[in-house]
Amino acid sequence: xxxxxxxxxxxxxxxxxxxxxxxxxxxxxxxxxxxxxxxxxxxxxxxxxxxxxxxxxxxxxxxxxxxxxxxxxxxxxxxxxxxxxxxxxxxxxxxxxxxxxxxxxxxxxxxxxxxxxxxxxxxxxxxxxxxxxxxxxxxxxxxxxxxxxxxxxxxxxxxxxxxxxxxxxxxxxxxxxxxxxxxxxxxxxxxxxxxxxxxxxxxxxxxxxxxxxxxxxxxxxxxxxxxxxxxxxxxxxxxxxxxxxxxxxxxxxxxxxxxxxxxxxxxxxxxxxxxxxxxxxxxxxxxxxxxxxxxxxxxxxxxxxxxxxxxxxxxxxxxxxxxxxxxxxxxxxxxxxxxxxxxxxxxxxxxxxxxxxxxxxxxxxxxxxxxxxxxxxxxxxxxxxxxxxxxxxxxxxxxxxxxxxxxxxxxxxxxxxxxxxxxxxxxxxxxxxxxxxxxxxxxxxxxxxxxxxxxxxxxxxxxxxxxxxxxxxxxxxxxxxxxxxxxxxxxxxxxxxxxxxxxxxxxxxxxxxxxxxxxxxxxxxxxxxxxxxxxxxxxxxxxxxxxxxxxxxxxxxxxxxxxxxxxxxxxxxxxxxxxxxxxxxxxxxxxxxxxxxxxxxxxxxxxxxxxxxxxxxxxxxxxxxxxxxxxxxxxxxxxxxxxxxxxxxxxxxxxxxxxxxxxxxxxxxxxxxxxxxxxxxxxxxxxxxxxxxxxxxxxxxxxxxxxxxxxxxxxxxxxxxxxxxx
Amino acid sequence: xxxxxxxxxxxxxxxxxxxxxxxxxxxxxxxxxxxxxxxxxxxxxxxxxxxxxxxxxxxxxxxxxxxxxxxxxxxxxxxxxxxxxxxxxxxxxxxxxxxxxxxxxxxxxxxxxxxxxxxxxxxxxxxxxxxxxxxxxxxxxxxxxxxxxxxxxxxxxxxxxxxxxxxxxxxx
Numbered sequence: 087x088x089x090x091x092x093x094x095x096x097x098x099x100x101x102x103x104x105x106x107x108x109x110x111x112x113x114x115x116x117x118x119x120x121x122x123x124x125x126x127x128x129x130x131x132x133x134x135x136x137x138x139x140x141x142x143x144x145x146x147x148x149x150x151x152x153x154x155x156x157x158x159x160x161x162x163x164x165x166x167x168x169x170x171x172x173x174x175x176x177x178x179x180x181x182x183x184x185x186x187x188x189x190x191x192x193x194x195x196x197x198x199x200x201x202x203x204x205x206x207x208x209x210x211x212x213x214x215x216x217x218x219x220x221x222x223x224x225x226x227x228x229x230x231x232x233x234x235x236x237x238x239x240x241x242x243x244x245x246x247x248x249x250x251x252x253x254x255x256x257x258x259x260x261x262x263x264x265x266x267x268x269x270x271x272x273x274x275x276x277x278x279x280x281x282x283x284x285x286x287x288x289x290x291x292x293x294x295x296x297x298x299x300x301x302x303x304x305x306x307x308x309x310x311x312x313x314x315x316x317x318x319x320x321x322x323x324x325x326x327x328x329x330x331x332x333x334x335x336x337x338x339x340x341x342x343x344x345x346x347x348x349x350x351x352x353x354x355x356x357x358x359x360x361x362x363x364x365x366x367x368x369x370x371x372x373x374x375x376x377x378x379x380x381x382x383x384x385x386x387x388x389x390x391x392x393x394x395x396x397x398x399x400x401x402x403x404x405x406x407x408x409x410x411x412x413x414x415x416x417x418x419x420x421x422x423x424x425x426x427x428x429x430x431x432x433x434x435x436x437x438x439x440x441x442x443x444x445x446x447x448x449x450x451x452x453x454x455x456x457x458x459x460x461x462x463x464x465x466x467x468x469x470x471x472x473x474x475x476x477x478x479x480x481x482x483x484x485x486x487x488x489x490x491x492x493x494x495x496x497x498x499x500x501x502x503x504x505x506x507x508x509x510x511x512x513x514x515x516x517x518x519x520x521x522x523x524x525x526x527x528x529x530x531x532x533x534x535x536x537x538x539x540x541x542x543x544x545x546x547x548x549x550x551x552x553x554x555x556x557x558x559x560x561x562x563x564x565x566x567x568x569x570x571x572x573x574x575x576x577x578x579x580x581x582x583x584x585x586x587x588x589x590x591x592x593x594x595x596x597x598x599x600x601x602x603x604x605x606x607x608x609x610x611x612x613x614x615x616x617x618x619x620x621x622x623x624x625x626x627x628x629x630x631x632x633x634x635x636x637x638x639x640x641x642x643x644x645x646x647x648x649x650x651x652x653x654x655x656x657x658x659x660x661x662x663x664x665x666x667x668x669x670x671x672x673x674x675x676x677x678x679x680x681x682x683x684x685x686x687x688x689x690x691x692x693x694x695x696x697x698x699x700x701x702x703x704x705x706x707x708x709x710x711x712x713x714x715x716x717x718x719x720x721x722x723x724x725x726x727x728x729x730x731x732x733x734x735x736x737x738x739x740x741x742x743x744x745x746x747x748x749x750x751x752x753x754x755x756x757x758x759x760x761x762x763x764x765x766x767x768x769x770x771x772x773x774x775x776x777x778x779x780x781x782x783x784x785x786x787x788x789x790x791x792x793x794x795x796x797x798x799x800x801x802x803x804x805x806x807x808x809x810x811x812x
Numbered sequence: 813x814x815x816x817x818x819x820x821x822x823x824x825x826x827x828x829x830x831x832x833x834x835x836x837x838x839x840x841x842x843x844x845x846x847x848x849x850x851x852x853x854x855x856x857x858x859x860x861x862x863x864x865x866x867x868x869x870x871x872x873x874x875x876x877x878x879x880x881x882x883x884x885x886x887x888x889x890x891x892x893x894x895x896x897x898x899x900x901x902x903x904x905x906x907x908x909x910x911x912x913x914x915x916x917x918x919x920x921x922x923x924x925x926x927x928x929x930x931x932x933x934x935x936x937x938x939x940x941x942x943x944x945x946x947x948x949x950x951x952x953x954x955x956x957x958x959x960x961x962x963x964x965x966x967x968x969x970x971x972x973x974x975x976x977x978x979x980x981x982x983x984x
Contacts, residue, residue, distance in 0.1 A: 191827070194827055197835075198835075205842060208846050209848055209882070213848050213879060214847070217843065218842030218848075219839045219842070226835075401883065462880035
């Protein structure tokens with residue numbers, strides 16, 4: 087087969103697999119990048135070459151590897167440019183004194199331990215063509231790395247970017263990143279020349295070039311930014327100039343004798359941080375680099391990773407030693423420095439785990455080391471395992487030492503409305519406010535949903551709170567949108583939209599019950615469920631619109647929330663009726679219909695003008711469905727003024743859905759439980775017909791019960807009784 | 813800024829100097845006292861002094877070595893099949909360098925050892941032990957033992973310039 091065709095087939099496999107494994111890792115709450123690195127390793131001799139050596143050698147023959155190398159180097163150059171571009175001096179604004187101390191100690195300790203480890207490893211896994219100095223420098227540098235880009239995404243994903251811990255970690259990682267790149271540049275220079283003394287000219291040239299870029303280069307780039315400000319758009323000509331600059335800068339650093347990536351990084355770092363320019367440039371560049379080129383780099387790296395080389399217990403012991411030195415060095419260095427700076431134990435510990443994230447940056451360093459011959463394939467494999475483990479462990483260990491529920495208490499700019507919520511946890515059941523969580527996907531079109539939430543929540547007998555929830559879903563690990571700065575901008579924008587929606591709500595008193603929550607998330611359904619538990623919400627009220635151009639049934643995210651949320655869920659399908667006076671509950675005596683009834687009763691209690699029609703559809707000669715015992719008890723306790731407004735109607739019909747559809751003509755809102763009787767499946771993931779959702783003439787509220795229905799009404803009834811006694 | 817006060821600067825100066833001193837001491841010790849094994853070529857043509865007892869005729873073998881310090885993984889292939897993919901390599905010999913001697917052992921399929929590619933694939937694996945004395949330049953002398961046989965056969969390992977090596981320059 088022609089080499090070019092083979093390379094394209096390889097790229098096809100690489101992109102497909104890296105997306106697939108990346109998504110699997112996202113699903114287990116791990117950064118996408120770990121999945122992509124693992125996908126690369128899977129394609130190499132560690133898995134694919136092991137189980138199907140024949141096929142592996144046919145698909146990845148040696149003659150195609152140099153092509154993959156070229157693609158991956160191009161990818162790396164532009165990726166490093168993006169990292170430099172996103173390295174905003176704003177990250178250096180928080181706790182600078184603590185951050186500089188912590189980041190320096192967090193480099194010095196693992197570097198020292200790495201140097202000592204080199205004494206053990208050099209005679210075992212290196213060879214005489216590599217000088218000990220270069221080996222020790224590389225190992226020290228590899229141990230000291232903190233991957234700023236991965237860390238920044240983990241911080242954004244955990245909504246830590248506004249917390250003291252988040253800002254501190256970002257500052258430390260930014261300082262670490264720059265220091266580690268300098269260290270690596272020295273290591274490369276020494277590896278090239280063989281000794282420190284001989285490397286001095288290279289280091290000098292590098293310093294001169296850095297100075298040039300930060301002065302002359304910056305002046306030129308500032309002009310470019312001014313031009314952008316005037317025109318307001320990034321033309322292809324300007325983009326071409328910038329890309330040429332990236333490649334030229336990369337070539338210069340290569341000629342100096344360090345590495346291509348430094349020039350690209352330097353140009354990115356020197357770019358003026360004009361928000362619009364950075365955003366447009368990043369968005370235009372990142373898609374192709376992140377989707378196409380970076381997975382090729384992971385595959386190229388994976389082809390050089392052979393876990394099979396660790397074929398003796400003593401080698402696994404060495405691998406463990408490498409892992410231990412890396413983790414302990416980084417953790418202890420960070421922890422001690424943070425503690426000395428007055429950070430409390432929990433936060434210092436969380437910072438220690440965060441700084442252990444090595445991810446992709448480590449992989450870049452290791453590949454350079456392997457290509458230079460400074461590290462052997464065996465040590466390369468050990469260090470790749472170390473990079474994977476240290477990145478993989480960050481999220482769970484962070485959650486363990488610094489659970490998400492504590493994050494809210496530590497927000498730098500405490501939001502006033504959140505103080506009240508956090509104190510509600512310890513109060514007893516009756517005094518606890520009735521909470522409704524309302525995921526709002528589109529603040530512009532979901533006023534009806536918010537009004538329904540207000541109607542269900544607010545009465546004058548029981549405290550209530552409505553949490554309009556806006557989750558910003560992060561699509562990609564390295565997408566520009568998931569950088570802390572950009573995430574902050576989007577959060578502020580969404581918060582404004584939510585505030586605007588709240589300000590339009592009637593009656594105006596309702597606005598004081600609103601506690602908006604805006605945060606980032608990588609899995610909207612899961613995050614919604616988590617927040618519902620955290621805020622002890624009684625109900626999740628979610629809106630749904632049937633897409634105009636597809637026959638998509640109730641499914642997707644709404645379906646996932648319905649299936650997974652550990653609280654009662656109601657799905658609102660708004661038909662635009664503004665009134666909420668006439669309610670209909672088709673009742674077929676299942677637990678979800680019980681919830682429908684109880685929500686209807688709550689609406690009756692809350693609004694004196696509301697009337698409820700309960701529709702029981704029976705086939706010919708069939709006995710009518712009795713109310714459940716629980717519901718019957720509730721009905722007994724209702725005040726007469728409420729019972730008077732309930733009309734129970736029994737109709738005989740063969741098709742229950744048609745009877746409900748007909749009855750819905752005359753009402754404002756139909757409330758139905760998820761049951762087959764009404765043509766709505768519990769999961770409603772599109773496998774069955776959600777007939778009522780389509781045919782219902784009024785607005786529709788579909789309920790799925792999870793907990794005791796009494797939680798929605800008992801405290802109101804209890805307060806009523808108290809009033810009567812008094 | 814406060815982090816540039818005398819106390820902080822002293823701390824950084826002491827901390828960085830300590831690490832540099834430690835690095836200097838360790839590298840001085842490493843450069844003078846620690847000896848890493850010789851770098852060995854990746855491909856050798858093995859010329860046996862006589863035919864292997866399990867084979868009908870004598871032939872050449874190619875030894876592909878992957879070195880990581882003292883740890884070695886080797887692949888024995890018939891002389892006519894040099895074009896093996898790097899990816900598909902499944903090392904059949906493992907070993908170490910000890911006292912300037914390369915020791916490898918493992919199992920090899922008989923048809924590879926005897927260079928009989930036309931025979932339908934035989935699955936019987938033959939235990940093989942290789943010992944080669946390392947010298948800085950030139951051909952290497954060693955011996956091979958197959959089937960746990962007490963008889964060892966002398967061999968000469970001639971370093972081969974491989975395409976793979978020339979294709980992978982220091983292209984960091």
